Amino acid sequence: MDALLQMRGIRKTFPGVVALDHVDLTVRAGEIHAIVGENGAGKSTLMKVLSGVYPYGSYSGDIEFLGRLREFRDIRDSERQGIIIIHQELALVPLLSVAENLFLGNEPTRFGVIDREQMRRRSGELLRRVGLAVSPETPVNQLGVGQQQLVEIAKALCKEVKLLILDEPTASLNESDSDALLNLLLELQRQGIAAILISHKLNEISRVADAITVLRDGNTVHSYDCRLGTISESRIIEHMVGRQMAERYPARPRQPGATVFEVRDWQVFHPEQSDRAVVKQVSLHARRGEVVGIAGLMGAGRTELAMSIFGRSYGRRISGSVRKNGVEIDVSSVSKAISHGLAYVTEDRKALGLLLEEDIQSNISLANLAGVAARQVIDRARQYKVADGYRQRLRIRCSGVRQKTLHLSGGNQQKVVLAKWLFSAPDVLILDEPSRGIDVGAKYEIYSIINALVAEGKSIIMISSELPELLGMCDRIYVMNEGRFAAEMDAAEATQEKIMHAIVNHGE
Incomplete structure (x- = not known):
């Protein structure tokens, strides 16, 4: 089977951090390729390089797609070649209809005016293709999370996707919605569309993946061809974490x-x-x-x-x-x-649990400001000492407690939320x-x-x-x-x- 995508020697750095260190990835035509690794392993960063979020020149290494070297300047550049990424946080406009979301920025026109009849008709075709039985006029905010995922995939089909990238697509879905999404992925594969699937759910990966690449600390650790035989979850986990985990x-x-x-x-x-x-x-x-x-x-x-x-x-x-x-x-x-x-650690840490633009120390003291204040004024030295204590106790991986919470991996963000509530005693x-x-x-x-x-x-x-x-x-x-x-x-x-x-x- 011919290679659809080859990424060779990809290296991406941020100030003081090597996020990707000469990563290689090969995706063959028509396959579902899973990428796994711990939070912070570099999975999302690699996909942002591929999709043009991090443009050519901000990284080193080569991207070859459909047999040609590519230098994507932005995400629209990669989309024009048929590479579509669906992020874990969906990029739909809640108050617009399904049809308006599907064609946002790419509306069909007739005599210079949006052709709403054509937009409705084409939307209906796309929705049928992904198995979503809703009216194209339905506002997106009236749909469940699983239905919104299908709208995102329909949007990708509208852009004539050749390689679909799904970042944790089932993280917020129940079991039945997850099954429906995986079945759709297999159906799209039968239609010749390749996919890259990023997921922590190894049982789902085992069900649909033709190949698996494991990243750890920004490096390619191992690649499996699932067509050659069943790969045990314990082997994958051992490569992910660098140690055996006999007990989950x-x-x-x-x-x-x-x-x-x-x-x-x-x-x-x-x-x-x-x-x-x-x-x-x-x-x-x-x-x-x-x-x-x-x-x-x-x-x-x-x-x-x-x-x-x-x-x-x-x-x-x-x-x-x-x-x-x-x-x-x-x-x-x-x-x-x-x-x-009482303390409540929300299921939505990014929207409700953290102030992502604030640093770690500010987030940790949020639920107990009196604990770091003197005469109703924040004692910055005390705030730092408390936060650094929780950093060590909970093993929060960061450059320091003055780092923005936005730049932490999901697991480390969750530790910050826990630290916030633990400080409230x-x-x-x-x-x-x-x-x-x-x-x-x-x-x-x-x-x-x-x-x-x-x-x-x-x-x-x-x-x-x-x-x-x-x-x-x-x-x-x-x-x-x-x-x-x-x-x-x-x-x-x-x-x-x-x-x-x-x-x-x-x-x-």
């Missing part, structure tokens, strides 16, 4: 103490649809030194439950009670929730998808931090869409479906099948 989840003694935290008869209504209950008479408890999991499909109400408990950050007409150490507490605002020892931490979008090595470090907190007597409530993660980390698991708890089970007796059975059969 660090062991810890499981000896929960007395009940610390209770939620009773909690009910929450949608903030805009006042007659729609999204959390329905939920009760839960967490013991000292215990990890309590909440499983469920997307839309089950898990995040809504967590946010409403944490200072009523979500919802209206909230009723029920919250108790700590047997005494009812007031969690009607975020500041009151924090004062009672909580007794109860609610972790919403704590390992989303981070690699297996960083996940292990996050899990180790969780275990250390449990050993200190903290109570952890963990929301996760990854059932193996809940089974590997939790002492008890609640199963949530349609705003209610469908089951509660001890993690030692739980299985993925039992959890899914509880979801599927809830209400029957």
Whole structure:
């Protein structure tokens, strides 16, 4: 099979950092090529070089595409050759329709006026091609994340894509949407479209990839041809992290103490649809030194439950009670929730968990400014000392705590969010998808931090869409479906099948 793309000796540096060091990548015509590696390994940087985000001249090495050397000046230059990248943060305009997004900047015209009838017709054809059954007139903000991913792929097809680059396309999708996206990728492959897939989900890679390239610390470590035989996940992980990882989840003694935290008869209504209950008479408890999991499909109400408990950050007409150490507490605002020892690590660290343009030390002190202030003025020396202490404790990889959080890898950003809440000295931490979008090595470090907190007597409530993660980390698991708890089970007796059975059969 002929090479569609060859990247040879790619080297890219930033001030004080070598992001890529003579990386090689070959993608053959019509194949799905996976790129894996820890956060910070250079995967996204390599794709930004390929797509022209980092233009020719800002890196060294050669890019050969369709048999010719290319010198892409910007992303439009690479798109004209048929290289389309879909980033993890989707680039759609929420208030515009699907059709307007598909042809944004490339609108069909007739006599100098946008031809809306042609735009609707061609949009319908593209949507059918990706299997999305919505009207082209639908505003994008009315679509789910999985549907928006399909709109992005339809947009790529509109540009006559030859090589489709997908950066963590299923990170925010539930299992059914992920399956639909992977099936579409295989269908596009049958149509002759090659793809580069960046993902931390090795089971998905094993399902669709024809070849796998592993990056570590900006270097090409290993390449596999999956057509020659099955590649074990353990081998891939060993190349990714540079060491063997016999256990995905660090062991810890499981000896929960007395009940610390209770939620009773909690009910929450949608903030805009006042007659729609999204959390329905939920009760839960967490013991000292215990990890309590909440499983469920997307839309089950898990995040809504967590946010409403944490200072009523979500919802209206909230009723029920919250108790700590047997005494009812007031969690009607975020500041009151924090004062009672609650912390909430959001699932969306970039939009809600961090100020990306601020440095690490500023982010770490956000939830407890009084802890770094003297007479209501920030003590910069104290702020630096606190942040540097957490940098060492949580092993945050950075050039220093004055580095902008924007430039950290996903795993290290997640550690900064954890550090922010640890500095508020909580007794109860609610972790919403704590390992989303981070690699297996960083996940292990996050899990180790969780275990250390449990050993200190903290109570952890963990929301996760990854059932193996809940089974590997939790002492008890609640199963949530349609705003209610469908089951509660001890993690030692739980299985993925039992959890899914509880979801599927809830209400029957």
